[in-house]
Amino acid sequence: MKTKRLLDIPWSEFSALPVEQKTPYLMHADDTPYHTLFAQQFDLSLLEWRTQLATEIRGIAKTRAGMGFLRDLVCHKRAMLYFSQPSSRTFLSFLSACQILGVQTGELRDTATSSEFKGESREDSVRTFSSYFDMIIMRTPEKGLAEYTAWMLSNSERPIPIINAGSGQDQHPTQALLDIYTLVRSFEKAGGLRDRTVVFVGDLARGRTVRSLSRLLTNYPNIRQVFIAPPQLQIGEDVLSNLRSKGVEHYSSDDFNAAIPEADAIYMTRVQDEWDKEKGDSARIDTSRFHFGPEQLKRLQPHAILMHPLPRREEIATSVDHDPRAMYWRQMRNGMWIRTALIAMTFGCDKRIHEYHRQNL
Numbered sequence: 001m002k003t004k005r006l007l008d009i010p011w012s013e014f015s016a017l018p019v020e021q022k023t024p025y026l027m028h029a030d031d032t033p034y035h036t037l038f039a040q041q042f043d044l045s046l047l048e049w050r051t052q053l054a055t056e057i058r059g060i061a062k063t064r065a066g067m068g069f070l071r072d073l074v075c076h077k078r079a080m081l082y083f084s085q086p087s088s089r090t091f092l093s094f095l096s097a098c099q100i101l102g103v104q105t106g107e108l109r110d111t112a113t114s115s116e117f118k119g120e121s122r123e124d125s126v127r128t129f130s131s132y133f134d135m136i137i138m139r140t141p142e143k144g145l146a147e148y149t150a151w152m153l154s155n156s157e158r159p160i161p162i163i164n165a166g167s168g169q170d171q172h173p174t175q176a177l178l179d180i181y182t183l184v185r186s187f188e189k190a191g192g193l194r195d196r197t198v199v200f201v202g203d204l205a206r207g208r209t210v211r212s213l214s215r216l217l218t219n220y221p222n223i224r225q226v227f228i229a230p231p232q233l234q235i236g237e238d239v240l241s242n243l244r245s246k247g248v249e250h251y252s253s254d255d256f257n258a259a260i261p262e263a264d265a266i267y268m269t270r271v272q273d274e275w276d277k278e279k280g281d282s283a284r285i286d287t288s289r290f291h292f293g294p295e296q297l298k299r300l301q302p303h304a305i306l307m308h309p310l311p312r313r314e315e316i317a318t319s320v321d322h323d324p325r326a327m328y329w330r331q332m333r334n335g336m337w338i339r340t341a342l343i344a345m346t347f348g349c350d351k352r353i354h355e356y357h358r359q360n361l
């Protein structure tokens with residue numbers, strides 16, 4: 001891919017491009033992401049390198065000497081965690097990832113505590129962060145804000161990388177990375193992530209994690225995708241047309257019980273009622289047939305895994321948690337390692353980590 005510069009394109013032109021044409025503007029010269037905004041920035045070789053790096057970091061971090069090595073790598077860097085939308089896992093795993101690499105952090109979790117409350121524009125607010133930090137990790141309810149921030153800062157005297165930690169209903173690329181990492185690890189001793197069926201269940205219309213993961217999965221050979229939801233919450237046409245254009249086998253249905261025995265992985269999601277147009281819209285949809293409990297567990301193949309980006313509500317019974325196929329707690333912890341790998345790659349210290357691993361483990 002020939003990289004391009006965000007400096008050379010006006011926002012009106014850049015924002016109108018299809019995502020695939022935006023990605024060359026977001027990469028380092030060596031084709032690794034500088035800004036991480038979209039799942040479409042990752043091809044198979046980048047995914048393989050990132051998941052390998054996450055595993056290497058995991059191994060290095062087991063010893064005090066290894067942790068000391070990691071903590072020294074980018075201790076001269078600072079990251080701003082700008083989370084104007086609630087988060088537990090993404091916030092804490094990014095914070096932990098920064099701590100592992102020695103990156104100092106600042107945080108803002110409520111714009112009511114910043115000068116935005118006094119009427120400062122979002123644009124001025126993030127420019128302020130860029131004065132003090134070397135990276136901004138952003139979660140916002142607005143689709144496109146991370147992208148605009150990347151463009152705007154690239155055109156300022158303090159260009160710094162932006163990581164999208166969830167943008168509206170649109171994308172959650174780093175969640176998709178940890179989901180891929182979980183799938184890769186789950187199947188690495190059983191032929192790898194290929195020739196599998198992944199069944200997505202729940203609120204697929206508004207779940208940004210599903211939209212991003214569906215795209216990343218198309219990088220792997222012969223991964224069939226199944227979308228199980230009530231008609232009102234079914235997956236969007238943009239996801240389906242992407243699958244059609246890539247020749248990926250898929251289908252949509254509301255028959256969860258029929259899909260369970262086909263699954264190598266089931267990816268449950270909660271109802272995203274925070275996006276209801278009118279309060280109570282979601283409550284009028286019967287989602288009880290899309291819950292996973294002891295009965296569904298009996299239908300799950302012995303080798304299959306049960307995933308959830310979390311937080312959950314009632315869509316997975318807590319009695320399922322102790323089954324070895326329930327992967328969601330491990331999935332969550334995987335987020336810390338893959339986000340550490342992401343920050344390491346963004347700051348360009350990935351090869352040093354790989355070399356340390358080669359020499360010491």
Ligand code: CP
Nearest residue numbers: 087088089090309310
């Ligand atoms: N999966 C996820 O994004 O969780 P949080 O909203 O807690 O960050």
